[in-house]
Amino acid sequence: MNNKELIASMAAKMNAPKSIVAMLLETTVATCTELLVEEKTIGFQSFGNFEVRKKEERLSVHPSTQIRTLIPPKLVVNFKQSNILKDKLKDMQQHD
Amino acid sequence: MIKEKISSQEIIDLVASKASVSKRAAEEFLKIMISTIEEGLLAGEVVKIKNFGTFKLQWNEPRKSVNIQTKEEILINGYFKVVFIPDTELKEQVNEPFAHLEPVELDVEAKKNELIDENEVVSDPLRIFTEQASEIKNLISEIQALSKKSSKPISEEELIQEIKLYDQENDQENEEVNVPEKVHENIIEGINTEIINQNNQVVKDSIKVEESILIEETPQVQDNSKESSDEIAENYTEVIPINSENIKTESVSDLQSTPYLENIKPTNKSKIRILILLILVLVIGSGIGLYFYYKPTKELSIEYSIDKISQKISISEIINSVSKWFTPEAKSSLKAITIVVPKDTNDYDSINENKPIDSLQILFENPRVYNNYIASERINVGSRLTILSKRYYGIKDFWVYIYEANKEIISNPDNIAIGTIIRIPKLDPRLIDTTNPRCIEKAKELHDIYIR
Numbered sequence: 001m002n003n004k005e006l007i008a009s010m011a012a013k014m015n016a017p018k019s020i021v022a023m024l025l026e027t028t029v030a031t032c033t034e035l036l037v038e039e040k041t042i043g044f045q046s047f048g049n050f051e052v053r054k055k056e057e058r059l060s061v062h063p064s065t066q067i068r069t070l071i072p073p074k075l076v077v078n079f080k081q082s083n084i085l086k087d088k089l090k091d092m093q094q095h096d
Numbered sequence: 097m098i099k100e101k102i103s104s105q106e107i108i109d110l111v112a113s114k115a116s117v118s119k120r121a122a123e124e125f126l127k128i129m130i131s132t133i134e135e136g137l138l139a140g141e142v143v144k145i146k147n148f149g150t151f152k153l154q155w156n157e158p159r160k161s162v163n164i165q166t167k168e169e170i171l172i173n174g175y176f177k178v179v180f181i182p183d184t185e186l187k188e189q190v191n192e193p194f195a196h197l198e199p200v201e202l203d204v205e206a207k208k209n210e211l212i213d214e215n216e217v218v219s220d221p222l223r224i225f226t227e228q229a230s231e232i233k234n235l236i237s238e239i240q241a242l243s244k245k246s247s248k249p250i251s252e253e254e255l256i257q258e259i260k261l262y263d264q265e266n267d268q269e270n271e272e273v274n275v276p277e278k279v280h281e282n283i284i285e286g287i288n289t290e291i292i293n294q295n296n297q298v299v300k301d302s303i304k305v306e307e308s309i310l311i312e313e314t315p316q317v318q319d320n321s322k323e324s325s326d327e328i329a330e331n332y333t334e335v336i337p338i339n340s341e342n343i344k345t346e347s348v349s350d351l352q353s354t355p356y357l358e359n360i361k362p363t364n365k366s367k368i369r370i371l372i373l374l375i376l377v378l379v380i381g382s383g384i385g386l387y388f389y390y391k392p393t394k395e396l397s398i399e400y401s402i403d404k405i406s407q408k409i410s411i412s413e414i415i416n417s418v419s420k421w422f423t424p425e426a427k428s429s430l431k432a433i434t435i436v437v438p439k440d441t442n443d444y445d446s447i448n449e450n451k452p453i454d455s456l457q458i459l460f461e462n463p464r465v466y467n468n469y470i471a472s473e474r475i476n477v478g479s480r481l482t483i484l485s486k487r488y489y490g491i492k493d494f495w496v497y498i499y500e501a502n503k504e505i506i507s508n509p510d511n512i513a514i515g516t517i518i519r520i521p522k523l524d525p526r527l528i529d530t531t532n533p534r535c536i537e538k539a540k541e542l543h544d545i546y547i548r
Contacts, residue, residue: 075191
């Protein structure tokens with residue numbers, strides 16, 4: 001399901017035009033991004049948490065050339081599903 | 097850092113205010129959004145949100161674990177996990193504080209050492225070659241020294257013997273021989289010091305002889321010449337009367353060596369006579385010296401024709417030897433040149449290097465004026481001049497120019513107030529040539545000035 005399909009399905013559910021849904025989605029994404037840039041954790045109830053984690057600098061050794069490289073620290077967005085979602089997914093296990 | 101957690105409610109409020117919709121609408125929208133994503137995931141689909149990221153399911157295999165307290169084995173069932181892969185856009189924005197950092201290779205020094213080793217290996221054959229060359233050179237010089245040593249005693253020993261033999265020869269022949277030898281002498285002169293030394297000896301002898309002759313009277317000398325029995329002294333006495341008798345003919349034959357003899361007529365003035373004698377004796381003496389020097393290589397041969405051949409051989413040999421003496425010199429001079437050449441090229445290179453530096457130098461020295469601007473940027477949390485520099489100029493080192501252009505606004509380049517609008521100046525492309533190390537060097541210089 002790509003962005004367009006998501007908007008379409010959402011529009012159908014909301015009984016709202018796609019353009020408005022698209023606009024709302026965009027603003028939501030923008031808001032989330034802004035918050036994440038400020039290193040804030042966003043919690044969506046019954047869905048999960050988005051948080052920024054700092055990956056510390058580390059040494060990586062190239063397995064074949066043995067060249068050691070210092071990888072600088074970086075910030076990554078991490079998503080952790082909520083338990084509610086987890087349970088829902090557990091039920092899905094039968095399908096697999 | 098304590099992370100501030102923002103609840104769904106806060107998000108709803110923010111979205112509502114931003115999109116200027118009612119909170120209820122925003123809340124509804126968010127709920128639907130989450131439910132749609134969930135649905136999509138539950139249907140086993142990958143849900144992608146533009147500029148945000150992708151949600152997908154990951155199957156975690158069941159695994160065995162041990163209860164730490166009871167030490168009982170437990171089986172953890174396999175389960176699905178929602179994985180979120182942030183979009184590059186989100187990734188970059190979140191990672192902006194560390195965006196200017198790049199992976200650094202640590203084993204650079206070790207690598208360099210390896211490279212040096214490789215160079216040594218490469219240079220080995222070259223070194224061997226130079227060693228060989230020097231060995232050859234040494235050998236040549238040794239051979240030369242040996243040949244010189246060997247030639248010297250022989251010439252000295254045989255000189256006496258040949259002088260004896262030579263006395264029996266006709267003086268006319270001597271004169272004739274002298275002429276071609278003179279020509280060769282001109283070639284060899286200045287190179288062969290031995291010959292000169294010998295000549296000098298002969299000349300000295302001849303001077304003594306001459307003095308003795310002066311005392312004696314010409315008829316007596318003629319008598320003595322007919323006898324022609326003894327050593328060099330008499331040899332010279334022989335020469336002199338002939339000279340006095342046939343000055344003209346001999347001077348013609350001697351033209352090449354002593355041209356001014358022509359002008360001299362058999363005047364009885366003693367001074368002129370002495371002069372003539374002196375010159376002739378000199379010429380003859382040098383001729384004899386040369387003759388004996390050239391001859392020693394061959395066995396003694398009295399006959400003139402054989403002598404000539406032997407001379408020819410000896411002369412050719414001498415020329416060879418002379419050329420041999422020359423070659424090492426030439427080699428050494430060549431070497432000197434080859435040594436000089438890299439120097440020159442170095443100089444040339446430095447000149448070449450200097451030229452662009454000069455034009456750049458002017459560019460560097462002149463105060464930069466910032467009139468044109470490409471863009472303006474708002475300073476956010478995590479914004480840095482280096483990042484802006486990298487974005488606009490391709491390399492972070494040129495941040496100094498952005499700083500220079502915004503000096504009035506920025507008090508401390510390390511800590512710019514959030515919300516500051518910074519203008520990105522348009523720079524001379526030569527100044528921000530990322531391929532030119534000079535530009536980067538200059539930027540680093542400025543960096544050192546500003547960061548202190």
